[in-house]
Amino acid sequence: MDAPRRTRIQQEKRELILEAALEVFSTNGFRGSTIDQIAEAAGMSKPNLLYYFRRKEDIHETLMQRLLDTWLAPLRELDDIGDPLTELRSYIRRKLEMARDFPRESRLFANEILQGAPRIMPMLEGELKTLVDEKATVIKGWMRAGKIARTDPWHLIFSIWATTQHYADFDVQVRAVLGPDRGGDGRFEDAARFLEQLFIDGLKPEG
Amino acid sequence: MDAPRRTRIQQEKRELILEAALEVFSTNGFRGSTIDQIAEAAGMSKPNLLYYFRRKEDIHETLMQRLLDTWLAPLRELDDIGDPLTELRSYIRRKLEMARDFPRESRLFANEILQGAPRIMPMLEGELKTLVDEKATVIKGWMRAGKIARTDPWHLIFSIWATTQHYADFDVQVRAVLGPDRGGDGRFEDAARFLEQLFIDGLKPEG
DNA sequence: GCAAATTTTGACCGATTGGACAAACGTTAG
DNA sequence: CTAACGTTTGTCCAATCGGTCAAAATTTGC
Numbered sequence: 001m002d003a004p005r006r007t008r009i010q011q012e013k014r015e016l017i018l019e020a021a022l023e024v025f026s027t028n029g030f031r032g033s034t035i036d037q038i039a040e041a042a043g044m045s046k047p048n049l050l051y052y053f054r055r056k057e058d059i060h061e062t063l064m065q066r067l068l069d070t071w072l073a074p075l076r077e078l079d080d081i082g083d084p085l086t087e088l089r090s091y092i093r094r095k096l097e098m099a100r101d102f103p104r105e106s107r108l109f110a111n112e113i114l115q116g117a118p119r120i121m122p123m124l125e126g127e128l129k130t131l132v133d134e135k136a137t138v139i140k141g142w143m144r145a146g147k148i149a150r151t152d153p154w155h156l157i158f159s160i161w162a163t164t165q166h167y168a169d170f171d172v173q174v175r176a177v178l179g180p181d182r183g184g185d186g187r188f189e190d191a192a193r194f195l196e197q198l199f200i201d202g203l204k205p206e207g
Numbered sequence: 208m209d210a211p212r213r214t215r216i217q218q219e220k221r222e223l224i225l226e227a228a229l230e231v232f233s234t235n236g237f238r239g240s241t242i243d244q245i246a247e248a249a250g251m252s253k254p255n256l257l258y259y260f261r262r263k264e265d266i267h268e269t270l271m272q273r274l275l276d277t278w279l280a281p282l283r284e285l286d287d288i289g290d291p292l293t294e295l296r297s298y299i300r301r302k303l304e305m306a307r308d309f310p311r312e313s314r315l316f317a318n319e320i321l322q323g324a325p326r327i328m329p330m331l332e333g334e335l336k337t338l339v340d341e342k343a344t345v346i347k348g349w350m351r352a353g354k355i356a357r358t359d360p361w362h363l364i365f366s367i368w369a370t371t372q373h374y375a376d377f378d379v380q381v382r383a384v385l386g387p388d389r390g391g392d393g394r395f396e397d398a399a400r401f402l403e404q405l406f407i408d409g410l411k412p413e414g
Numbered sequence: 415g416c417a418a419a420t421t422t423t424g425a426c427c428g429a430t431t432g433g434a435c436a437a438a439c440g441t442t443a444g
Numbered sequence: 445c446t447a448a449c450g451t452t453t454g455t456c457c458a459a460t461c462g463g464t465c466a467a468a469a470t471t472t473g474c
Contacts, residue, residue, distance in 0.1 A: 009421070009471085027322060032238035035462065048422055050463065085411060107321055110376070114314055114321070115234060117379045124383035132384050148410045154385060155401035156410075159370045162377070166369035169317070172324045176331035177339050178361060194362035202409030203355045203363075204292065214450070216441090242432065254434085255452055263432065 014052050017042045018066075021059045026104040029111045030060055064112065064120060067105050072128070074098065075157075078135050084142040085200060092160055092195055099168035100188045106168035132157055160199075167191055221259050224249045225273075228266045233311040236318045237267055271319065271327060274312050279335070281305060282364075285342050291349040292407060299367055299402055306375035307395045313375035339364055367406075374398055 006014070020042035024033045035056055039049040053059045074094040078087060099106055117124055136153035143150045167174060167188065175183040182190070213221070227248035231240045242263050246256040260266045281301040285294060306313055324331055343360035350357045374381060374395065382390035389397070 007420070007472095013421090029236050029239060029318075029322070032236055032322070034460080036460090045423065046462090047424080047464085051421070054463085056462065088410065110317070110321055111236075113377050113380050114317055115236070115239070117383075121379070121383065124380055128380075129384050129386060146412050149404070149408060149412055151404050151410070152397055152401045154389070155398055156405070158373060158377075158381060158384075158398075159402070159405060162369040162373035163366045166365060170320050170365075170369070172328070173320050173331055173335075174365060176324070176328065177336050177365075179336060182361070190359055191362055191365075194359045195366070197356070197358050198363070198366060198409065199405070200409050200411050201356060202405065202407050203295065203358070204407050205353050205356055216451075220451090241430080243430090252453060253432090254454080257433065258451070261433085 010052065013042075013044070016044075017049055017052055017059060018063055021063055022104050022108065025060060025063065026107040026111065029115070030056075061119065063108065067109060068120070068123060068127075070102070071098075071105065071109060072131060075131060075135060078138070080138050080141070084139075084145075084147040088148070088160075088199065089196055092164065092199060093192060095160060095164035096167065096188065096192055096195065099164050099166075103168035103171060106165050110165065110169045163195055163198075217259065220249075220251070223251075224256055224259055224266065225270055228270055229311050229315065232267060232270065233314040233318070236322075237263075268326065270315065274316060275327070275330060275334075277309075278305075278312065278316060279338060282338060282342060285345070287345050287348070291346075291352075291354040295355070295367075295406065296403055299371065299406060300399060302367060302371035303374065303395065303399055303402065306371050306373075310375035310378060313372050317372065317376045370402055370405075 017038065021033075021038045024038045024041055028037070033056075035046050035049060038059065039046045042049060053062070074091060077094070078091050112118075112120055132154065135157065139148075139153035139156065142148050143153075174187065177183075178187055224245065227250075228240075228245045231245045231248055235244070240263075242253050242256060245266065246253045249256060260269070281298060284301070285298050319325075319327060339361065342364065346355075346360035346363065349355050350360075381394065384390075385394055
């Protein structure tokens with residue numbers, strides 16, 4: 001690997017650009033975003049931005065690489081030690097917190113997948129699949145031990161991704177449907193309570 | 208309302224264009240799609256296409272209007288008659304079938320929401336919110352009657368949307384993770400089985 | 415303080431884009 | 445057959461796009 005060897009200004013400005021690009025890319029998609037938009041959001045001129053990143057794709061690629069690490073962190077933490085139901089509950093909670101705290105990252109990822117994941121397909125089939133398969137084995141162990149109900153571990157993970165990321169990716173729809181009164185900051189706590197109940201007990205009446 | 212008064216050729220060609228545009232828009236987003244791409248997919252020249260739809264936005268708008276009707280149909284069908292758990296089960300099944308049979312429509316919708324729903328926001332706050340509120344009342348009735356567990360009806364509906372649409376919107380990721388053997392046509396039946404179990408019984412071990 | 419290296423800018427370029435337009439071509443009703 | 449109408453095409457345009465480049469301004473190392 002090549003040593004970056006970056007100036008102080010380079011480090012700062014690159015961060016500034018990446019922050020601006022995250023904002024722009026996550027709301028307009030890659031092709032829907034222009035270098036001018038990113039440059040303006042970063043408070044600099046287009047040629048100046050291109051001094052730090054020579055191509056538009058380089059910005060997107062750098063953003064993507066950083067994203068993937070933090071994005072998979074919660075799943076990596078899912079561990080065999082501790083009570084299985086508690087482990088799953090806290091995985092759901094962590095994912096929901098990420099949707100709340102990093103909605104732009106979630107949307108950037110969603111945009112990429114929606115468009116067929118042209119730039120991260122190898123990572124999906126490689127690193128991601130390996131990690132999920134590994135965790136699926138852990139979950140299967142819990143099922144064999146009678147700690148949680150027997151079901152499909154892969155689709156379980158999908159459903160956790162889907163329900164939690166929904167609150168970032170479909171945020172405008174969630175807020176529109178909940179309305180001004182219920183769509184405020186409390187919506188994430190409501191979601192957390194609901195998801196816990198759903199994943200643990202399901203919908204069938206008690207008794 | 209103005210009478211369309213369309214020729215036979217106009218009807219046919221407009222359908223052809225809309226079909227091509229659905230394909231292109233759903234995979235590239237609005238800004239990521241060009242009139243040339245749509246024209247080529249429809250097998251006609253760009254000026255010819257512009258004879259039937261004067262602006263690119265007109266195509267998208269027409270597509271969106273049609274989409275919304277069919278998109279909300281399953282929720283409209285959710286009815287007070289019949290067994291509540293059965294009703295919910297078949298709502299989930301219908302939504303999953305739509306994800307399987309109309310993935311392009313799902314992605315078109317997801318793209319629009321991801322970008323802040325600039326063109327359908329009034330519909331989300333109006334028609335959609337009204338419908339969801341109405342069905343939430345029905346579900347609340349089921350809870351009061353002890354037919355299903357007490358929980359938040361709105362977030363329940365969100366979670367059904369999220370889990371089912373995930374199989375259309377994140378299809379490439381689902382297939383990449385499941386791999387060639389489990390990612391084939393059977394993945395929807397696996398998903399249906401899993402979701403039914405999740406929503407009815409949850410994950411806690413039987414006993 | 416000065417020279418070298420780094421950063422910023424304005425002007426510019428070719429390619430692509432959404433769209434206009436008039437002329438050519440086809441279809442249809444009388 | 446023909447005139448009116450509907451359809452298709454080639455050409456063109458202005459705006460926007462990603463990106464280049466050399467010169468100016470600034471920072472940095474000594």
